[in-house]
Amino acid sequence: MPKRRAGTNDANGLRDAEKPSSLKNLADYLGLAPATISLVLNGAAIASTISPETKKLIFAAAREFNYRPNFFARCLRTRRSFAIGVMVPEVSEGYNATVLSGIEDHLLQEGYFYFVVSHRFRTDLIDEYVELFLHRSVDGLIVVNTPWQRELSVPVVTVSCHHTLKDVPSIVLDHHVAAEVALKHLISLGHNEIAFIKGQSFVPDTEVRWKAIVEVAGRLGFLINPKLVTQIEDNSPLPQLGYHAMQKLLAEGRRPTALFAFNDICAMGAIRAFHEFGLRVPEDISVVGFDDIVAAAYQSPGLTTVQQPLRKMGRMAAESVLRQIVQTDEQAAEHPPAQIVIEPELIVRGTTAPIAQSKSAANNSAKNNNNKDSARLVAL
Amino acid sequence: MPKRRAGTNDANGLRDAEKPSSLKNLADYLGLAPATISLVLNGAAIASTISPETKKLIFAAAREFNYRPNFFARCLRTRRSFAIGVMVPEVSEGYNATVLSGIEDHLLQEGYFYFVVSHRFRTDLIDEYVELFLHRSVDGLIVVNTPWQRELSVPVVTVSCHHTLKDVPSIVLDHHVAAEVALKHLISLGHNEIAFIKGQSFVPDTEVRWKAIVEVAGRLGFLINPKLVTQIEDNSPLPQLGYHAMQKLLAEGRRPTALFAFNDICAMGAIRAFHEFGLRVPEDISVVGFDDIVAAAYQSPGLTTVQQPLRKMGRMAAESVLRQIVQTDEQAAEHPPAQIVIEPELIVRGTTAPIAQSKSAANNSAKNNNNKDSARLVAL
DNA sequence: ACGATTTTCTATATCGATTTAGCAACAAAT
DNA sequence: ATTTGTTGCTAAATCGATATAGAAAATCGT
Numbered sequence: 001m002p003k004r005r006a007g008t009n010d011a012n013g014l015r016d017a018e019k020p021s022s023l024k025n026l027a028d029y030l031g032l033a034p035a036t037i038s039l040v041l042n043g044a045a046i047a048s049t050i051s052p053e054t055k056k057l058i059f060a061a062a063r064e065f066n067y068r069p070n071f072f073a074r075c076l077r078t079r080r081s082f083a084i085g086v087m088v089p090e091v092s093e094g095y096n097a098t099v100l101s102g103i104e105d106h107l108l109q110e111g112y113f114y115f116v117v118s119h120r121f122r123t124d125l126i127d128e129y130v131e132l133f134l135h136r137s138v139d140g141l142i143v144v145n146t147p148w149q150r151e152l153s154v155p156v157v158t159v160s161c162h163h164t165l166k167d168v169p170s171i172v173l174d175h176h177v178a179a180e181v182a183l184k185h186l187i188s189l190g191h192n193e194i195a196f197i198k199g200q201s202f203v204p205d206t207e208v209r210w211k212a213i214v215e216v217a218g219r220l221g222f223l224i225n226p227k228l229v230t231q232i233e234d235n236s237p238l239p240q241l242g243y244h245a246m247q248k249l250l251a252e253g254r255r256p257t258a259l260f261a262f263n264d265i266c267a268m269g270a271i272r273a274f275h276e277f278g279l280r281v282p283e284d285i286s287v288v289g290f291d292d293i294v295a296a297a298y299q300s301p302g303l304t305t306v307q308q309p310l311r312k313m314g315r316m317a318a319e320s321v322l323r324q325i326v327q328t329d330e331q332a333a334e335h336p337p338a339q340i341v342i343e344p345e346l347i348v349r350g351t352t353a354p355i356a357q358s359k360s361a362a363n364n365s366a367k368n369n370n371n372k373d374s375a376r377l378v379a380l
Numbered sequence: 381m382p383k384r385r386a387g388t389n390d391a392n393g394l395r396d397a398e399k400p401s402s403l404k405n406l407a408d409y410l411g412l413a414p415a416t417i418s419l420v421l422n423g424a425a426i427a428s429t430i431s432p433e434t435k436k437l438i439f440a441a442a443r444e445f446n447y448r449p450n451f452f453a454r455c456l457r458t459r460r461s462f463a464i465g466v467m468v469p470e471v472s473e474g475y476n477a478t479v480l481s482g483i484e485d486h487l488l489q490e491g492y493f494y495f496v497v498s499h500r501f502r503t504d505l506i507d508e509y510v511e512l513f514l515h516r517s518v519d520g521l522i523v524v525n526t527p528w529q530r531e532l533s534v535p536v537v538t539v540s541c542h543h544t545l546k547d548v549p550s551i552v553l554d555h556h557v558a559a560e561v562a563l564k565h566l567i568s569l570g571h572n573e574i575a576f577i578k579g580q581s582f583v584p585d586t587e588v589r590w591k592a593i594v595e596v597a598g599r600l601g602f603l604i605n606p607k608l609v610t611q612i613e614d615n616s617p618l619p620q621l622g623y624h625a626m627q628k629l630l631a632e633g634r635r636p637t638a639l640f641a642f643n644d645i646c647a648m649g650a651i652r653a654f655h656e657f658g659l660r661v662p663e664d665i666s667v668v669g670f671d672d673i674v675a676a677a678y679q680s681p682g683l684t685t686v687q688q689p690l691r692k693m694g695r696m697a698a699e700s701v702l703r704q705i706v707q708t709d710e711q712a713a714e715h716p717p718a719q720i721v722i723e724p725e726l727i728v729r730g731t732t733a734p735i736a737q738s739k740s741a742a743n744n745s746a747k748n749n750n751n752k753d754s755a756r757l758v759a760l
Numbered sequence: 761a762c763g764a765t766t767t768t769c770t771a772t773a774t775c776g777a778t779t780t781a782g783c784a785a786c787a788a789a790t
Numbered sequence: 791a792t793t794t795g796t797t798g799c800t801a802a803a804t805c806g807a808t809a810t811a812g813a814a815a816a817t818c819g820t
Contacts, residue, residue: 034776073452769814790794
């Protein structure tokens with residue numbers, strides 16, 4: 001049984017008992033060794049040999065003084081920071097922000113914090129930030145929507161990066177399913193002159209998605225007209241990209257009956273271009289976006305789009321890094337990390353309609369609920 | 381001059397010279413004391429007494445072995461973490477994400493990282509996260525768009541929190557100017573039946589903004605019709621809020637000629653409601669949003685809105701915390717922290733038009749460039 | 761030639777925890 | 791009465807840097 005000294009007995013003065021915020025002070029106060037307290041508070045195996053009364057006293061004192069072990073001291077000793085580095089092209093972009101929120105959900109719930117950096121597709125920054133992360137001893141890394149080919153000394157998980165590394169798990173969308181639901185939807189509405197906007201070449205999804213579209217089109221017997229395929233190139237999330245792409249196409253005299261855009265943002269820009277050419281959406285031209293960022297539902301009419309469950313993807317990435325981190329500690333390479341393929345879903349809203357629809361309604365939003373399609377219908 | 385030992389001489393074996401990643405190893409390699417190296421690499425004042433040749437050797441070795449002081453050891457000793465905690469209601473929401481990107485810009489540039497947490501307006505989470513931040517020894521805190529009344533032991537800066545704390549600097553919008561530009565714009569277009577959507581009561585901007593509107597309306601001699609004022613209450617960033625508010629209003633038989641919404645998101649929801657009631661925007665009803673989130677420009681027609689320079693506000697917040705942090709080290713309370721008031725700007729796009737405009741154009745986007753108004757005109 | 765400086769570095773305590781090896785005291789077993 | 795085993799704890803060595811007081815060697819002044 002430890003002999004507790006009154007706080008006022010302490011050489012340093014009266015109110016000493018009021019501030020044992022370090023382990024040492026707490027130990028002094030309780031008349032125990034720091035080691036004992038640490039052992040008990042951390043629930044170490046050996047703590048089972050400590051007498052229950054002592055434990056009770058320790059817990060009581062810890063609570064009384066609201067003792068929290070110094071984070072850095074602990075990190076230094078245990079080599080764990082309980083921090084994850086997250087790399088995105090840009091925080092303020094809807095896609096990344098939504099993935100982030102999924103990541104955050106899980107990490108905070110598990111007691112981890114995360115650092116965010118935005119590289120804006122500058123490869124020098126990507127490398128630099130990796131170094132900074134390692135220097136901060138993050139316990140793991142989540143890389144979102146970023147060209148990536150590195151294995152690191154800490155666990156890494158990627159989201160939509162399409163790398164070829166064996167030991168880096170990745171979360172990716174099933175782009176074949178995506179292409180299939182979108183094309184089938186448009187084809188079933190009677191569209192055969194479909195324009196496509198491809199993503200920027202530095203965006204990892206671009207190539208994979210386009211290959212999937214080409215492959216699926218072939219399988220469905222749909223002919224892609226190369227004249228209707230455009231690619232955006234600037235590094236900017238702005239709808240100008242889609243706007244200019246479609247302006248150019250229309251100026252060339254092309255008149256597609258539908259558009260399948262690389263993402264919702266350029267779909268919105270494209271719609272603006274259509275309006276300026278006097279084309280109504282969806283009466284004159286149907287538009288399918290990609291991602292289902294929050295703004296997609298805000299549009300009127302709401303944007304029909306291929307939904308990526310971004311939040312879920314972020315959450316899965318977080319789960320995967322944490323799993324690897326714990327695994328490293330316990331049984332290394334037990335479950336080999338794998339690629340996780342996510343199924344997208346077509347969200348049919350107001351920007352798609354059968355070809356050559358009657359020219360009536362400007363008030364269209366309530367109408368297309370009749371679309372018979374395998375897809376889920378979403379009110380707003 | 382230090383006598384350098386060859387790495388292979390070392391007791392531990394051959395390739396020892398290849399891994400002096402700790403100060404001690406580096407010291408062994410150079411035949412110097414750790415203290416010497418630390419002093420030199422940190423450019424301490426006393427390092428000026430160290431011979432230039434030795435310094436050169438130290439720098440060379442540090443570069444050769446890519447030496448980086450262990451972050452935690454350093455934090456433990458210096459009581460600085462070079463990390464800032466950032467608290468937002470929700471990362472994935474456009475407003476916060478944009479502020480975040482401004483914060484990030486400046487922090488990373490200055491060698492700081494940041495942790496993000498989303499509290500979703502749960503006051504218990506707000507308190508809990510503050511504790512976690514303090515436990516992680518963040519050097520400062522940036523609190524965005526969050527009810528806040530605490531002073532802490534570390535520097536805090538708030539963005540749009542409207543607290544009354546003397547020593548916590550805050551970045552806020554000038555809501556009087558905001559109300560003025562918006563109301564003047566609508567009034568100059570001939571609107572006198574203006575509907576208002578107020579924000580949720582738990583959002584700090586709500587009350588301040590509404591008071592400003594009332595005050596400015598009075599000054600302009602504009603009569604606010606209480607029957608046209610609605611308030612959203614759910615905690616959800618979704619446009620449903622604006623949608624339902626306007627649905628209800630229209631169902632009651634009210635027919636405002638314009639709407640000034642609390643934010644862009646509910647403006648978009650409101651527009652959806654107008655469409656369903658067969659009202660065209662802007663021909664039948666004008667809409668002014670607030671914030672100018674990225675999606676506002678994507679709409680067609682583009683949303684006329686009061687722009688908050690969110691990114692800049694984030695950047696200023698970051699500048700302010702860092703200033704305080706450095707100040708604490710040097711001359712405490714030299715420049716007393718202040719409230720920084722930011723001027724908003726009206727961005728006129730396509731959702732506002734003169735009252736009783738001819739019913740022509742569905743194709744309206746290029747039109748309103750003729751609006752003579754003090755506001756900036758934005759193409760897309 | 762001897763103390764006083766200056767130059768150039770070093771020893772050591774510290775930051776605050778974790779963790780392993782092991783000590784003391786007493787009970788049980790032989 | 792000695793060995794063996796428990797029970798209940800502690801000492802001391804880390805983790806890797808920083809910072810202060812001061813030591814050893816070289817230079818200088820007289």
